[in-house]
Amino acid sequence: MTDRRRINGPPSGTRPPVFAAGADRPAVRPVRQRQPTELRKLFLKTGLIPSASGSAYLEFEPSASLAAARATPTSLIPPSSALKLTCTVHGPKPLPRSAAYSPNLVLTTHVKYAPFAARQRKGHIRDASERDLGVHLETALRGAIIAERWPKSALEITVTILEAEDDRWYGDAPDAHDASWGMMNVLAGCITAASAAIADARIDCLDLVAGGVAAMVYAEEEEEKGGEEPRGRKLMLDTDPAEHRSIGSACVVAYMPARDEITELWLKGDSGGSHEGLIDGAVDAARGAHGVLAEAVREGLSVTN
Amino acid sequence: MQKASSASQTPHLSPAELSYLYTSLALPGAPIRPDGRSPTQFRPLCAETGILPGTNGSARIGFADGTQAIVGVKAEVERTDSGELSGSSSWVQISVEIPGFRDDDALPVFLSEMMREALGGVDSDTETDTGSETGLKGRLVINRRWHWRLYIDVLLLSQPLSYPLPLLSLTTHLALLSTKLPKLKSQGEEDPFFDDDWEVAQNLYPRHSTTVAPPITLLVVSVGENIIFDPNREEIAVADAVMAVSVTRSEKNSSAKSNAEEGNLALKPNPKLKLLSIRTIDPPSRLTQPGVPDAENATTGDEEVAGVWRPRRGGVKRAVVANMVQLVLGEVGEEVLQGLEGFSVHT
Numbered sequence: 207m208t209d210r211r212r213i214n215g216p217p218s219g220t221r222p223p224v225f226a227a228g229a230d231r232p233a234v235r236p237v238r239q240r241q242p243t244e245l246r247k248l249f250l251k252t253g254l255i256p257s258a259s260g261s262a263y264l265e266f267e268p269s270a271s272l273a274a275a276r277a278t279p280t281s282l283i284p285p286s287s288a289l290k291l292t293c294t295v296h297g298p299k300p301l302p303r304s305a306a307y308s309p310n311l312v313l314t315t316h317v318k319y320a321p322f323a324a325r326q327r328k329g330h331i332r333d334a335s336e337r338d339l340g341v342h343l344e345t346a347l348r349g350a351i352i353a354e355r356w357p358k359s360a361l362e363i364t365v366t367i368l369e370a371e372d373d374r375w376y377g378d379a380p381d382a383h384d385a386s387w388g389m390m391n392v393l394a395g396c397i398t399a400a401s402a403a404i405a406d407a408r409i410d411c412l413d414l415v416a417g418g419v420a421a422m423v424y425a426e427e428e429e430e431k432g433g434e435e436p437r438g439r440k441l442m443l444d445t446d447p448a449e450h451r452s453i454g455s456a457c458v459v460a461y462m463p464a465r466d467e468i469t470e471l472w473l474k475g476d477s478g479g480s481h482e483g484l485i486d487g488a489v490d491a492a493r494g495a496h497g498v499l500a501e502a503v504r505e506g507l508s509v510t511n
Numbered sequence: 512m513q514k515a516s517s518a519s520q521t522p523h524l525s526p527a528e529l530s531y532l533y534t535s536l537a538l539p540g541a542p543i544r545p546d547g548r549s550p551t552q553f554r555p556l557c558a559e560t561g562i563l564p565g566t567n568g569s570a571r572i573g574f575a576d577g578t579q580a581i582v583g584v585k586a587e588v589e590r591t592d593s594g595e596l597s598g599s600s601s602w603v604q605i606s607v608e609i610p611g612f613r614d615d616d617a618l619p620v621f622l623s624e625m626m627r628e629a630l631g632g633v634d635s636d637t638e639t640d641t642g643s644e645t646g647l648k649g650r651l652v653i654n655r656r657w658h659w660r661l662y663i664d665v666l667l668l669s670q671p672l673s674y675p676l677p678l679l680s681l682t683t684h685l686a687l688l689s690t691k692l693p694k695l696k697s698q699g700e701e702d703p704f705f706d707d708d709w710e711v712a713q714n715l716y717p718r719h720s721t722t723v724a725p726p727i728t729l730l731v732v733s734v735g736e737n738i739i740f741d742p743n744r745e746e747i748a749v750a751d752a753v754m755a756v757s758v759t760r761s762e763k764n765s766s767a768k769s770n771a772e773e774g775n776l777a778l779k780p781n782p783k784l785k786l787l788s789i790r791t792i793d794p795p796s797r798l799t800q801p802g803v804p805d806a807e808n809a810t811t812g813d814e815e816v817a818g819v820w821r822p823r824r825g826g827v828k829r830a831v832v833a834n835m836v837q838l839v840l841g842e843v844g845e846e847v848l849q850g851l852e853g854f855s856v857h858t
Contacts, residue, residue: 309800310822337620345793349826354801412825462826469826471754473789474628476761481786482833489829 222282233377236271236285238442238449245444245491246288248498250398252406252506260295260407262502264399266371269446283376286448287325289391290369293399295407297361305360310353311409312360315344317396323370324388335386339393342470346397346460349469350415351404361409365396375448387421387447390458390472394419397460397470398495405503413462414499415469418492420484421445421456422477441483443491457484461492524748526802526820533749533820537735545745551843553741556681558854560689568690568715572682576743579668580678582686588653588703589660598648600631602658607665607679622676623665626683628788629726629757630663647687647725650715657703659692673744674792676755680728684851687725690715724848726759726787731835732794733827738835740843748799752827753792756839760848761785784840784848789832796823 240246247267255261268276268288275285298311305312317339319328332340347363371388394417401415422439439454447453455475459468468489477484524532535543542550555575563569566583573579589602607623608614630647651659663686665679691712693705706712716725732742732750739746747753761783802820 308798310798332615334615334620334624337615337617338624341617341621341793345791348793348797349824352824353797354822460826465825467826467828468832469791471789471791471827471832473786476785476787478785481789481836482829485829485832 233281233283234285235375235377235451236269236446236449238446239270240444242440242442243490245494246446248398248495250402250498250502252402252502253509255292255294258294258296258403258407260403260405260409262293262399262402262406263291264293264395264402265290266395269449271449286375286446287369287372289367289371289395291365291367291392291395291399293363293365293396293403295361295363295400295403295409297407298356298359298409299361301358301360307358309357311351311356313344313348313351313353313363314360315340315347315363315365315400317343317365317367317392319367319370323367325372325376335389339389339396342393342472343396343400346415346417346470347400347404349460349467350401350411350413350462352410352412355410363400363403365400367392367396371446372448375451378451387445387453387456390419390456390474391445391447393417393472394458394492394495398499402499402502402506406506413464414496414503415460415462416492416496416499417458417460418488418490418495419444419456419458420487420491421450422454422475422480422484423450424452424454439478439480441480441487443487443494454478455481455484457481457488459485459488459492461489461496463493463496524745524799526800529749529796529799530802530818530820532745533734534818536739536746536749537737539736542734542737542739544739546743550737550739551838551846553847553850554743558682558685558851560685560854567692568686568688570682570685570689572678572685574678576672577669578672578675578678580675580682581666581668582679582682583664583666584686584690585662585664586690586692587660587662589658591652591656591658598646598650598652598658600627600648602648602651603627603630603661603663605630605663605665607667609667609671609675611670618671622679625676625728625755625757625788625790626665626680628790629680629728629759630683653695653703654700656700663687673742674730674747674753676728676792677730677741680726680757681847681851684725684727685854688714688716688718688851719852720760721783722760724760724852726757727844727847727851728755728757729839729844729847730755730792731839733831733835738831738838740838747795749796750794751796751823752831753794754827754832754835755788755790755792756836757787757789758784758839758844759787784844786836786840789836791827794823798822 249265252262254263266289269286271285317336318332319336321327371391373386373388397417405414420443423442425438455477457473460470461468473481556572558572560570562571563583567586568584571581605623605627607619609619612619663683665683667675691714694711694713695703696706697704716723731754732739732747733752734750799822801822804819
């Protein structure tokens with residue numbers, strides 16, 4: 207029986223209407239305005255969540271097209287998205303009595319997208335890609351933390367992604383390139399933010415570990431039409447997947463500049479033999495992020511002391 | 512409790528044993544492995560293909576340490592929605608089952624993501640300019656409106672004694688090599704119609720080809736300066752860095768054209784193999800118990816004392832990663848692919 211006394215909403219959720227752009231104003235793919243080696247600006251602040259022993263908030267600068275679309279909206283659909291995430295660190299706290307003895311700090315990482323973070327809604331239960339990100343983050347951080355100084359203790363790191371990077375431009379067909387390139391940017395952001403939060407929680411580390419992304423990008427279509435030779439590949443740092451039609455391969459690293467060491471490396475795609483250049487590019491991007499990271503940690507210390 | 516780590520469970524070795532293992536594996540130039548293998552030598556394995564009659568392709572591999580895996584590949588015809596001719600990675604579905612782990616535990620999730628990454632292949636973009644597909648998903652296209660959907664079910668039969676990735680990857684490789692799809696009778700854009708004679712079914716991957724092969728994922732560890740392939744459980748336990756490197760055969764043997772495009776960045780150790788992905792795996796050596804040097808408190812002293820085990824800290828140098836990849840793309844990857852090709856496949 208339906209309830210006739212109240213005016214009920216529709217049984218399932220509704221979506222706001224989205225009107226397709228008219229023929230007079232087709233949707234335009236955002237174009238990268240930065241130089242190939244120019245990174246997006248980062249906003250990073252520590253100590254925002256008082257109940258956690260350490261926390262950090264990270265935000266990427268919106269791309270030029272996104273900023274323009276926000277200033278003078280022409281469409282309901284934003285052309286691209288900018289990463290926003292928070293990270294909290296709880297601990298070190300004693301392991302539960304039932305747990306087995308551990309001579310080292312036991313690290314657990316959770317990465318969760320907020321349901322509204324991406325264009326496609328994410329459920330409340332972590333899916334495979336979120337678990338995968340958690341494992342990557344754990345690998346990146348475990349190399350930096352000096353774990354044997356906290357025997358029998360646990361450290362919980364939780365990253366909530368408020369706005370995720372797109373995997374591709376929304377106007378492309380869903381199968382156009384199906385690798386999740388946006389995940390790599392998200393991971394780099396997670397690493398940088400988690401590192402700041404761990405420093406905020408005063409956990410001993412070898413160095414602040416920063417994340418960086420680089421990608422081999424194929425030249426745009428317009429150039430391809432001119433000459434029939436195969437499309438050239440170009441190394442770009444800190445790529446926004448929405449801005450590129452096809453990405454050949456991408457790489458994310460977690461890098462400690464003081465030791466010149468990589469704690470996490472995730473490379474995907476065929477780089478045509480130039481994987482070393484790709485890794486070096488990602489390391490350069492991580493170096494850039496490290497500057498901001500060190501400054502944010504220093505700032506956090508001067509506020510509390 | 513702490514089973515969630517991506518690294519396999521650490522074996523219960525004492526700090527003294529760990530230190531002994533590490534020292535012998537880190538000997539400059541000539542590591543001594545516990546089982547006497549050379550650094551690039553693989554453990555003996557026995558394999559068979561075509562063992563499951565209900566599948567399109569199947570394989571079983573057993574390693575000498577008693578770990579075994581079975582892979583079954585099943586294919587279904589499905590309608591393509593988007594008219595895409597380059598294929599989509601969602602057409603390949605992988606499930607990995609490991610006894611003692613839940614489906615959503617970190618290890619099975621990580622393993623299946625890693626294998627999906629290699630198989631799903633992000634290589635469609637590179638292949639469009641040559642006009643042919645070497646990737647798996649391109650092979651699944653029947654015509655503009657129909658494609659094959661592949662279900663790859665990976666089952667580890669034994670406990671994961673060592674990190675099970677190479678075993679699962681090699682078994683999947685063999686199963687895909689033995690996979691046969693019914694012969695197509697219809698032509699062009701017609702609805703697909705197949706020959707019902709299984710004898711004339713066609714291989715998904717051509718046999719004895721030097722240009723195409725299913726991808727393989729190899730586990731490589733570094734100990735000190737040395738790089739070691741196919742590590743067993745004890746060797747992983749002391750490794751400084753553990754990497755999973757996926758490679759496949761490349762169609763472009765004479766790739767001078769694309770090399771010129773990339774400028775002098777290109778460094779091609781062997782143009783026949785191409786890199787698909789690299790992933791770091793958390794080395795279990797970070798979780799081990801430190802040894803306590805004589806007359807010293809472990810919590811105060813930080814310097815390394817020779818012969819006293821300390822859990823590994825920090826990451827891996829870029830030069831080591833480059834070395835690993837070069838070895839995989841060089842003779843080792845080729846040798847593994849040829850070795851697997853050598854297994855007789857039931858027809």
